[in-house]
Amino acid sequence: MRAIVMDEFGGPEVLRARTVEDPVPGQGQVLVRVEFASITFVETQVRAGKGPFAPPSLPRIPGNGVGGTIVAVGEGVDEGLVGTVVVTTTGGTGGYASLARASAADVVPVPEGVALRDAVALLADGRTAVMLHEQAKIQPGERVLVLAAGGGVGGLLMQLAAAAGAEVVGAARGKRELVERFGSYVDYSEQGWARSVEADVVFDGVGGAVGTEAMTALRPGGRASMYGMASGSWSEVDGLPITVLERPGPPSPEELR
Structure with missing residues (x-):
């Protein structure tokens, strides 16, 4: 099969196409004929050998999210899955290829009427947004502030919060027209921007200053969830009257794989 292989870390030029052996699904696995593979910000960090985690071993076929048709199954997997159009994670490697292995437990059939390309685009950001939304337990009438509201996760969080009956404020630097489709807009590059907002919940994918x-x-007793940390961790939150909904640290290499 054809695959993209990286033998070194660096820019996009380290991704090179070559012919490799077809993978064979093992116990509990399926084999997907890949039509679309997603690329996330974290994967570009992995490719560059940077980020808040140890670089993985090389050589490797990158790619953690794919969409396509199941063409074979391994031992212990229902053969009726063959022919099903799905999206799935691969465990962090193997997605940039004609064929990719995945755990049968991870595959999600694509509903009728949903384009496969759209389903793959939602795979990574969608599961992150849903997890954060469920964790925050937003109540109708609460005000929710979403940072990086013009991005993938931020845009989905705005929609989920609005569907939950919240008043939504999207903070971004540009993309105003997009943000205002789902709520009100505030420019976080302006001095003192946060003084105009009082929120019960904050979703922060930016971090830093x-x-x-x-x-x-945040109002007293508010809830905050940090994810992404694109600009670094918070610097001065000790003593604020908030409950921080935060994972204990960056993902491990095993989680990314």
């Missing part, structure tokens, strides 16, 4: 300032917008 912007995320730290966003914490000042």
